[in-house]
Amino acid sequence: MTQPSDKALVPFVSVDHMMRLIHHIGIEPMLRGLADYIEADFKRWELFDKTPRVASHSAEGVIELMPTSDGEVYGFKYVNGHPKNTAEGLQTVTAFGLLADVGNGYPVLLSEMTILTAMRTAAxxxxxxxxxxxxxxxxxxxxxxxxxxxxxxxxxxxxxxxxxxxxxxxxxxxxxxxxxxxxxxxxxxxxxxxxxxxxxxxxxxxxxxxxxxxxxxxxxxxxxxxxxxxxxxxxxxxxxxxxxxxxxxxxxxxxxxxxxxxxxxxxxxxxxxxxxxxxxxxxxxxxxxxxxxxxxxxxxxxFAIEDFSALRYLRDQLPATGLYHPLDLLADPDDPRDLFGMVQRAAS
Amino acid sequence: MTQPSDKALVPFVSVDHMMRLIHHIGIEPMLRGLADYIEADFKRWELFDKTPRVASHSAEGVIELMPTSDGEVYGFKYVNGHPKNTAEGLQTVTAFGLLADVGNGYPVLLSEMTILTAMRTAAxxxxxxxxxxxxxxxxxxxxxxxxxxxxxxxxxxxxxxxxxxxxxxxxxxxxxxxxxxxxxxxxxxxxxxxxxxxxxxxxxxxxxxxxxxxxxxxxxxxxxxxxxxxxxxxxxxxxxxxxxxxxxxxxxxxxxxxxxxxxxxxxxxxxxxxxxxxxxxxxxxxxxxxxxxxxxxxxxxxFAIEDFSALRYLRDQLPATGLYHPLDLLADPDDPRDLFGMVQRAAS
Structure with missing residues (x-):
């Protein structure tokens, strides 16, 4: 099996990583850091691509996608809201999110956002x-x-x-x-x-x-x-x-x-x-x-921009902390036109 | 560190898993299987939640989210289209996708979809x-x-x-x-x-x-x-x-x-x-x-329904093949109202 290239590997912040990051930074300093990033993005509000969230409603709740972009970085969050979940021992709201490079469309960060959403909402x-x-x-x-x-x-x-x-x-x-x-x-x-x-x-x-x-x-x-x-x-x-x-x-x-x-x-x-x-x-x-x-x-x-700010803050903490692992999410053949050849060669 | 519960772990199909799955099933039988699932979903087309894809356009290309739901299962795909990527040694199109339970909003499958999109498009x-x-x-x-x-x-x-x-x-x-x-x-x-x-x-x-x-x-x-x-x-x-x-x-x-x-x-x-x-x-x-x-x-x-069908097919292959790994994507405290307590206890 050939190893995937760096471009194919997306840094992934798990729930475990997120909790360790909060303790590493300290919850109050991290809330202040998030608030600074959110405030900075509110100051450049006009340049963001603003779309109302895309909601799929059901009798039990809602599942939403919240995308935005500042022209260089694209972000979106998946989030559900199911009020009856608590009675079944589940979270009312769970979420994860992603940042990608607008220039080539490749994801650059995937993260849990159940905890991060609580942090950014509070911030x-x-x-x-x-x-x-x-x-x-x-x-x-x-x-x-x-x-x-x-x-x-x-x-x-x-x-x-x-x-x-x-x-x-x-x-x-x-x-x-x-x-x-x-x-x-x-x-x-x-x-x-x-x-x-x-x-x-x-x-x-x-x-x-x-x-x-x-x-x-x-x-x-x-x-x-x-x-x-x-x-x-x-x-x-x-x-x-x-x-x-x-x-x-x-x-x-x-x-x-x-x-x-x-x-x-x-x-x-x-x-x-x-x-x-x-x-x-x-x-x-x-x-x-x-x-x-x-x-x-x-x-x-x-709003989606707050999630974007939170993911931007998170991305900036990763190099120093190493609190992520590389996820084999993207197919990246040596020759981009040879996706099939990559699959075929994987048989050996 | 407490271990996350089963509900917190989302089956993840990496690029490596996807390639192994194709070889395990055989590419032609898998294409036939995908076509059967897609045809079955075209037959029940009217019951799907149909939303035009949500596109974020830039000078270099487009990043899109393609959601749909059949009322019981929700699915979406993230996909980019950047024609100039090939010249830089990158894929024109990369993608990943997700299925979730409409009833509680919890994701149940995350998968690479660069290869799976090529398979479903062909099927x-x-x-x-x-x-x-x-x-x-x-x-x-x-x-x-x-x-x-x-x-x-x-x-x-x-x-x-x-x-x-x-x-x-x-x-x-x-x-x-x-x-x-x-x-x-x-x-x-x-x-x-x-x-x-x-x-x-x-x-x-x-x-x-x-x-x-x-x-x-x-x-x-x-x-x-x-x-x-x-x-x-x-x-x-x-x-x-x-x-x-x-x-x-x-x-x-x-x-x-x-x-x-x-x-x-x-x-x-x-x-x-x-x-x-x-x-x-x-x-x-x-x-x-x-x-x-x-x-x-x-x-x-x-269209999003084709991705939904492909993810549905994929999900049905996982129990027998085991070609996935559980991803720590969702925070799932024992008491759903005690997200903070879960974070706090993770310090020890």
Missing amino acids: TSAMVAKHLAPKGADTMAMIGNGAQSEFQTLAMKAICGLKSVRLYDTDPAATAKCAANLAGHGLNVVACDTPEDAIQGAQILTTCTADKQYATILTDNMVGAGVHINAIGGDCPGKTELAPAILHRSDIFVEFPPQTRIEGEIQQLAPDHPVTELWQVITGAAAGRTSDRQITLFDSVG | TSAMVAKHLAPKGADTMAMIGNGAQSEFQTLAMKAICGLKSVRLYDTDPAATAKCAANLAGHGLNVVACDTPEDAIQGAQILTTCTADKQYATILTDNMVGAGVHINAIGGDCPGKTELAPAILHRSDIFVEFPPQTRIEGEIQQLAPDHPVTELWQVITGAAAGRTSDRQITLFDSVG
Whole structure:
């Protein structure tokens, strides 16, 4: 058997490699690194090829492909969303992703992205909160204590200087799990019995629940002036977390309007309801928070460029860490026209 | 380090595995097996989720994602097309693909598809020729002797009973390579100096060239009555191989009209030029060849369902052959809500 050439071998970051990378770098430095790459790509937002994700819906959930390109590098993520998976002991969301060279179309990185998606979603939330949350915000209500809750919390600590988190979940076991995981990370962690209790004193309200239906995690009378809402869980048609009245009182910031209007909280609003694109806040072209009384709302659905940034960050960590292995993914005959000959010679 | 669970491990078929599988099964039996799976999926064409491929175009080429689903299984292929790659010693087309369970969104198979795409493209061409070529067709002109030419030829032998192939390429070295590779496969192989010579006595004309521009591989006066044209190479906007006059004399059969009108030979025709969908010929709902004098034309661009069929065939070969290895692609914590805890415990 002839050995494949270097071009045929694609660096692959497994789940095991990803976990080792997080420990090698440290989770907070890695969240900061990811946020820096994401912010850099938001600053050059206009040059990206932006396509709404390609979704295949079924009764049980959705499978999506999220491609983008900056003209030199192409990236895409495969991701599913199946709310009922948890009851069967499976992840609601699993993902993997890829980078390729636009010039020749050859993949240059394949990676697990279940963990990396949780990391980039948290890094994005915190990078946005850095721009929109009120000055001095140091307390967050974390409503929904599932798989993303610890990542969200640590990103807010690493990037926004969060000191306290107030946890609430309809399932007290999820809150106990989240509180136990956050112990020893230098935060004041408070487990709360009601969402009303959780939001006491919090300047940042993060909602991250997984029901695939119109839900009302936050009602209008719970949300006071001057807070920043980080709405993570409303991310597909029919799935929202906030009462419409809250949306009407908020200044709403989104990643990519054509996608958010279908998938985000604002699917509850008129299609021409004004929203601000985050990249314009980050470049200074649009205003972010303009008063202490304002409610800012990040209607997060996750966009392909954030995955692209995360894969770009990951790729840049590989040479120094070696935390990958080469995958024999691409056929690469010595003579590119002789694919058949390569197959034939493999018989010997 | 805890070991990942079975659910986290996705069977991966490398290039090496794929080559061994071809030799284990035999290339002609495998082409017949693929054609059977493709034909079976054309028969249930209507139930598939059909999306035009999602293309990212650049000056150098295109990167595409081709998803589909039959409601129980989801599949997609990543494929690039970069005509200039050959000059740099790279494949024009590389690909990989994936199947997933629609019910929970978990991937169940990842495979190289550079070789498998050549196999499925050839199997599709031959399956279509079985339905459309004139009775007793046993001679093919193979115009373009690149990476797909031997696969096309052997599929026509395995599925349609081809006895002779007449080779032509603008580069005589490509023809010599193809002829050498086909030696010993039980075919009469004739190397020709001109395309006019190659089509002498051929009832099947296959064009498979790689130029990304409007080319005229076959001119009108070269094509006589009663032939079947298997047009493979015209497969992206701006890339065609046949003179428009030939199209006007032919009955044209296509995979998925919305895609073929953009990418196929028929991009040269009016958008309402009549075409027949192949699945209707295969189910008997539409006529195929109706006379000995008719020119039938398969305007092949490749559709996601063919890749789905090929991956389905591949998956069914794995239990008996063991020609795969389990890839640690999916994070799968014992408690699905405890992704962070899994990462944290990996430190020890």
